Amino acid sequence: MNKAEVLIIDDEPQIRKLLQINLESNDYKVVQASTGKEGLILSASHAPDLILLDIGLPDKSGHDILKELREWYNKPIIILSVQDNEIDIISALDNGATDYLTKPFRTGELLARIRSAIKRSQNSENDIIITCGDIEINLVARIVKQNNEVIKLTSTEYNLLALFAKNEGKVLTHQYLLREIWGYTFQTETQYLRVFVGTLRKKIEVNPNNPQHIITESGVGYRFQ
């Protein structure tokens, strides 16, 4: 299998260096751009498997580059941002970013995100059974098993879990989840989501107070892993 190629668009040479060493030692091919313009050119000429895009570039806003890229580029784009400004992050996710990380981030976390984003982009959508750790979901039979034991879920709980599982590793915003499960009119009713995530956690988490499957992304949404 060919090495996957990652394009880094970031104006900070230190961050680029760190990312490059990390990615190369984990068998990725790395291309680097220090400005938004250069990033756009390189993304067209290299067609990388994934783009790491810094949102605070000097020449052009990362949000604008994201929009331009999304006009033709359909592979994962992971946003890097310094400020943990939720509004910024949500707007990037709405504009087609696959995932986000705030600096300072742990490289282990970064690699996991890259891996899962690339895996998702290569997977066909026709999986019947999704396995995630001790949980197994049969999308045709609508059956959820944990350690081979069937877990009883209400239909909303099942829909939520299935939606999570189909997007394993990806952060899903509150608005997106509400829209998909309850419909457009419920987009702001985050309290429903809180309650259902709570009950779902009680059923699938070993310790619902320290969840390992449904992770809260403060102010943004949830991530299933």
Place this chain on the structure above:
Amino acid sequence: MDLLKTRKLNTIKQYLISILLIVFTAILCFFSVDIIGYRAVALILLFMVSVNAILFDIFPVMLSAMLSAIILNFFFIPPTFTWQIETTEDVLMFLMYFVIACINAVLTYQIRKFEQKEIEQEEKEKSIKLYNTILNSLSHELRTPISTIIGAIDTIKENQTKLSDKNRKELYSEIEIASFRLNRQVKNLLSISRLEAGFIQPKVDWCDLNELVFSAINDNEKETQNHQIVFIPKNMPCVKIDNGLTEQILFNLIHNALQHTPTNSIITIKLTHNLTHCFIEVSDNGKGLPTNEIKYVFDKFYRLNQTVPGGTGLGLSIVKGFTEAMKGKVIVDNLKIGGARFLIKIPCEFSKNTNLGNE
């Protein structure tokens, strides 16, 4: 110091009041001059000029000095209702009166000016001292982790072959801890400057307080090894508050308790609510706060006199700032059985559908 306030009145008011005082006194004297005699009137008017000198700026005082001299001459010194003065004695008295009134005005003015300068100097010195304390504690707080990182990296670089695996790993973990500490301090500094600039605008949304508490406990995990954190989740409805701000309030309160209590202490977190407010209580069984310092604990950069090294004195001011940004209140006191207690009250909406899970 209350007298000083009169000097902040505008000039026209100062002139008016000082003239009125003199005129009023003169009228009073006019009706009693037969009893007290005109020489006593001179003394009374002189007294009023001195009072003016204490209350007002130099120009209204000079004016009242001159006015009173004119009044004295015209209405009191015989022959009255003329500008003439009969006896040499009275001429002398009148001249002395005028000179003393003016000297009075000028002297008081100069003493006051000197006082003012002294107060300003004192304030300046105070703020320089405060600034230095802040700078010292900040630079110490930022430099310590930086020195750790630089030192550890130098050691690793220069002793590549000599370093045992165990020591190398320890150095790596020191670098890690130092970086987290640095990151936390920078986050606090950013929060405080956002608060100062008035940039904090709460973004309320439904949130699960139990979850926030657990997440704040988990985030403090690295430093909880020798402490016990007790939190029994309660069946709370969802509350509409700012998620991020509340999370940092919780984190800071727990972090603060961990820093200021001896090892093996117990930190207790309680959630309660009434119809309009939710209450977050974080208490510990440590020594409690010194009563003479308790009112300062929320001050920016304030640190208890006998405190553990580390910390910038920002954590609790952020707690207060964030709570107040959500229109809430924070109360601190000592428990009767010992230990400090922080109580946060935040006004909020509550969700009604807590039982959705049983649809």
